[in-house]
Amino acid sequence: MEAVPSRCLFLLFVFTCKLFLEVAAEVQESSDGPGALEPVQLTDVPAAMEFIAAAEVAVIGFFQDLEAPAVSLIHSVVQNFQDVSFGISTASEVLAHYNITGSAISLFRLVDNKQLDLESEDIKSLDATKLSHFIESNNLHLVTEYNPMTAIGLFNSMIPIHLLLIMNKASSKYEESLHRYQEAAKLFQGKILFILVDSGVKQNGKVISFFKLKKSQLPALAIYQTLDDEWDTLPITEVSVEHVQNFCDGFLKGKGLRENHESEEKMSKVEL
Structure with missing residues (x-):
């Protein structure tokens, strides 16, 4: 008669382990899977200023719209720079605040309050390797x-x-x-x-x-x-x-x- 409760306990153990593994897999996928790190959408000037102030190094893509080819470049390099904060903005007031007239990818450094820009002409010939080089060579922290x-x-x-x-x-x-x-x-x-x-x-x-x-x-x-x-x-x-x-x-x-x-x-x- 003791076999029944033992079997129930065993099934409960298996179910619990399976549930644990499923939850763990979901957590792993959400933290390490594709798209785990995405650029932050910056919709207004206060949001952009707060974003820059909170990071030692921030990279922001300023675009007229999200259809710009360089938008995908930013998404492609995000995973390679764990110590850099990435953002994107298409808000005209944000572009004007940072003196962007067309499109640009800008790197902001807390250590010397510097803004370094890759502007429209530079972006036309930009690829993931060139963008990574730009970030790596200017990635200065405290x-x-x-x-x-x-x-x-x-x-x-x-x-x-x-x-x-x-x-x-x-x-x-x-x-x-x-x-x-x-x-x-x-x-x-x-x-x-x-x-x-x-x-x-x-x-x-x-x-x-x-x-x-x-x-x-x-x-x-x-x-x-x-x-x-x-x-x-x-x-x-x-x-x-x-x-x-x-x-x-x-x-x-x-x-x-x-x-x-x-x-x-x-x-x-x-x-x-």
């Missing part, structure tokens, strides 16, 4: 990791002073150090670009040698003035907001121990 692509955007920025944290990302202290570095970056927003250089990447050895640092001196901070190539370094045992703030303040006030190198010793800025 803390931007250095690589050959971001180097282009860094040196095209209007902010002439760059602070580098040179540290191995494989270090057990990396996550905590990055968090403190990000907090310090907020104090100098619009004044200094904060950059992370992974010393564990072989190609980044040229950055370490440029600042005449040895592996034994890492992690270290290096601050660089792009206009006159003045720089200073500070080997550190740990990253703290106070250390970063004092180092930056000293450089900004001209109290740092700076070095100025002859032109033959300099690398090209884009190659740094």
Whole structure:
């Protein structure tokens, strides 16, 4: 007589598991499936301003209508940039507010309050690869990791002073150090670009040698003035907001121990 309730319990268990799997599949599909990430429709100026203010990097397509060929390009690259917010607007008041007369795809950066535009003439020859390159090379955040692509955007920025944290990302202290570095970056927003250089990447050895640092001196901070190539370094045992703030303040006030190198010793800025 005990077999009946046991069988009922088994069937209940199977049903529960099946229901759980179905729900899990639906959740997975909604979060990771096709169309999981879509550009936000921006219908008025306040919505657009709020959207831009809430993101470190935002890309907005401004179009006269949604039939424009470039609209599909934005949809095609959204999934590739998890740290970028995408929007689309066809509202005439929004286009006028951002000085768009035809069509444009614009990238907005919180770090230096910059608006970079791909305008109508550029859009005509645009494809997904070119749009991705435009975003990658200008994708600057409060803390931007250095690589050959971001180097282009860094040196095209209007902010002439760059602070580098040179540290191995494989270090057990990396996550905590990055968090403190990000907090310090907020104090100098619009004044200094904060950059992370992974010393564990072989190609980044040229950055370490440029600042005449040895592996034994890492992690270290290096601050660089792009206009006159003045720089200073500070080997550190740990990253703290106070250390970063004092180092930056000293450089900004001209109290740092700076070095100025002859032109033959300099690398090209884009190659740094």
